[in-house]
Amino acid sequence: MSWKILVVLFIGLLAWSYKALCPPPALICGSLRGPPITAPRIKLRDGRHLAYKEHGVSKDIAKYKIILVHGFLSSRHEGSLTKSELVEKLGIYFVSFDRPGYGQSDPDPKRTMKSTALDIEELADQLGLGPKFFVVGFSMGGQLIWGCLKYIPHRLAGATLIAPVVNYWWSSFPANLSKEAYYQQSLRDQWALRVAHYAPWLLYWWDTQQWFPSSSVANGMPNFTAPDLKVLRELRSIAEPGYATQQGKYESLHRDMMIGFGKWDFDPMELENPFTDTEGSVHLWHGDEDGIVPVTLQRFVAQKLQWIQYHEVPNAGHLFAHADHAKDAILNTLLVGKE
Numbered sequence: 001m002s003w004k005i006l007v008v009l010f011i012g013l014l015a016w017s018y019k020a021l022c023p024p025p026a027l028i029c030g031s032l033r034g035p036p037i038t039a040p041r042i043k044l045r046d047g048r049h050l051a052y053k054e055h056g057v058s059k060d061i062a063k064y065k066i067i068l069v070h071g072f073l074s075s076r077h078e079g080s081l082t083k084s085e086l087v088e089k090l091g092i093y094f095v096s097f098d099r100p101g102y103g104q105s106d107p108d109p110k111r112t113m114k115s116t117a118l119d120i121e122e123l124a125d126q127l128g129l130g131p132k133f134f135v136v137g138f139s140m141g142g143q144l145i146w147g148c149l150k151y152i153p154h155r156l157a158g159a160t161l162i163a164p165v166v167n168y169w170w171s172s173f174p175a176n177l178s179k180e181a182y183y184q185q186s187l188r189d190q191w192a193l194r195v196a197h198y199a200p201w202l203l204y205w206w207d208t209q210q211w212f213p214s215s216s217v218a219n220g221m222p223n224f225t226a227p228d229l230k231v232l233r234e235l236r237s238i239a240e241p242g243y244a245t246q247q248g249k250y251e252s253l254h255r256d257m258m259i260g261f262g263k264w265d266f267d268p269m270e271l272e273n274p275f276t277d278t279e280g281s282v283h284l285w286h287g288d289e290d291g292i293v294p295v296t297l298q299r300f301v302a303q304k305l306q307w308i309q310y311h312e313v314p315n316a317g318h319l320f321a322h323a324d325h326a327k328d329a330i331l332n333t334l335l336v337g338k339e
């Protein structure tokens with residue numbers, strides 16, 4: 001083969017791999033090819049828009065105001081906590097929002113744990129929620145509550161993390177403990193997390209190629225355990241996944257994985273109690289049969305942070321918070337201080 005052909009082949013290969021590695025641009029909401037804007041949205045400090053949804057009692061009469069942070073592959077439509085009898089009884093207002101790149105919120109290619117905490121603060125301020133508000137996050141959204149505790153603790157009236165995703169690379173974990181939990185995952189998930197952590201630039205390709213199976217959760221096949229399947233049977237619909245990623249998977253799911261399992265600029269296990277008085281509390285809920293986030297690691301986090309109230313739910317999986325009795329207990333402990 002002449003060198004000219006080799007050069008042409010080489011350039012062709014480069015072009016092909018460049019195309020395969022590069023995610024397509026996000027389909028921005030309201031743009032010509034993008035989905036329409038139908039949700040109320042606020043404009044943030046850098047010009048991005050954040051779409052939100054209000055639930056519960058009107059904020060003008062509410063006694064408690066809670067910002068809900070949704071999980072992976074979900075959106076502002078995830079509001080099962082808002083369907084509790086306590087909402088009317090206690091007077092609770094909720095606002096949920098599409099996280100950047102999800103649903104109708106603009107992508108944030110510069111997204112960090114800190115920027116999301118600041119987005120939450122700005123949402124509260126633009127909606128006039130007052131100097132302090134509650135935050136509740138589920139799964140990947142629960143992980144973002146660590147960012148609120150780190151970057152906007154002075155704005156919080158209280159916080160609840162529900163089955164928050166752990167990062168196996170947080171430095172406070174003893175190596176043997178995180179390793180043991182890491183290798184209990186399926187091979188496909190071990191590889192997906194390795195790519196997210198060590199080679200995030202490869203993640204789009206990894207998750208869209210057809211040669212190896214990629215992340216089970218990103219591909220709609222999470223390790224749900226028996227209690228989860230029971231909850232799923234009772235739930236009529238889980239927040240519309242098509243809506244969550246309508247602007248593309250890259251700035252929603254892949255960005256979530258890169259941040260969640262990437263290198264953090266702080267370790268949650270080194271956080272200080274944000275509430276030095278008795279005014280507020282922080283709760284962490286986890287099911288002992290969670291097949292997605294290892295309970296062994298969550299126990300370690302809870303034991304490190306003595307100021308956190310840890311509630312381990314027996315015979316419960318990742319989705320236990322969608323069950324009715326759990327909702328009431330979660331709201332009661334956070335707002336009233338008892339189950």
Ligand SMILES: *[C@@H]1O[C@H](CO)[C@@H](O)[C@H](O)[C@H]1NC(C)=O
Pocket residue numbers: 174176177180
């Ligand atoms: C990890 O190592 C520590 C100290 O050597 C030990 O006490 C602990 O039981 C080990 N944990 C696991 C999960 O192997």
Ligand SMILES: *[C@@H]1O[C@H](CO)[C@@H](O)[C@H](O)[C@H]1NC(C)=O
Pocket residue numbers: 184185186223225289290291292
């Ligand atoms: C699924 O979850 C169960 C229960 O936590 C766990 O024992 C198992 O190792 C998990 N399997 C995978 C492939 O993640």
